[in-house]
Amino acid sequence: MLLPADVETWIFDLDNTLYPAASNLFARVSKRITVYVQERFSLDHDAARALQKDMFRRHGTTLRGLMVEHGVDGEEYLHFVHDIDVSDIEQNHALAEAIGRLPGRKIIYTNGSVPHARRIMGRIGVDHHFEDVFDIVAADYVPKPNPDPYDVLISRHRIDPKRAVMVEDMARNLEPAAALGMTTVWLSGTLDWATEGAGEDYVHHVAEDLTEWLNRLPV
Template identity: 40%
Template structure:
């Protein structure tokens, strides 16, 4: 059966590993640079730095948040690590562009990345003009997903009706606060089919085919 999204008029999307496939491998380079940064800041050997990186991610929703709280890291220094990343592994998807373009209502990005990274990736993928705004980590004052405060700041900033909003994410845990608020949640990516979380309403191995097959609100 086609997923029924006919009640949705605001489309909220995570960015990395959601608007492009995880199989691209792009985030592996991001993770590698992050680990090297943690090594430099803490003086830990690589394996220990990687373990701390993942510990902060699990505890705070974002490695950067742990580095800020426990090591006084300047977010600008951290984000600068990723501003010269090659985007060659990210390919434009004409079918995804078409599927996004037909979605009725507003389209927004909700990402734990910074504004420069988000703009670079969206422009490279040819998606920037399809979105009304990018709500990035500084927009919600470093209360990263899945912190409910970040979600509330998103809702307040854009006047969202959660009951008419669908949120697309590759991270299962980031969908729980969205569901608690009344949003329709969609888990995207290779692990989506295996998810049994009750707060995941739809599962999509491929975002493009999911959107193309969804039942949408009819235009007036």
């Protein structure tokens, strides 16, 4: 593990990483996706869910599949599916303090959108610690773990991968980061489908609790 003093850039995923999967926030988005697919294609619930899962499985995100195969408007989709209630998301002062004590800059890298990320970050109380949000729009709607947007992220923010740490709840999303030379941290204990790749050598460190793990770092 790089010593924190040697880290220039900390890259954090958003969903199920800065907030716990147990909050079911991502499940709310998933339900909105199902509704969007139902309305867009005049399908019943089960057929819409089947299409949603098929797009996700084959394209990395449902949005990417719908854009590639059905010409769906990305901006319209993102606005619809992120229209969820987040009022029960509480501030996490301990996490905010843990992130705040890290030297170097911090960036969010998410398959979601900037407005969605900013809403959640504001509720948690960590938004002021982050320099930028690199979202699915900035990635030209190409989702993780496709390596192309990782290159865009590095170029846009002039990141030295060998002095960067990436934290993710989906283990497979760490593969391109490790290939570029980043130190990777998998946040375990989230969702079963997020464990794919957890045993691979591109996962350098495993954290069960993000705040606890950050507080153990010798800053």
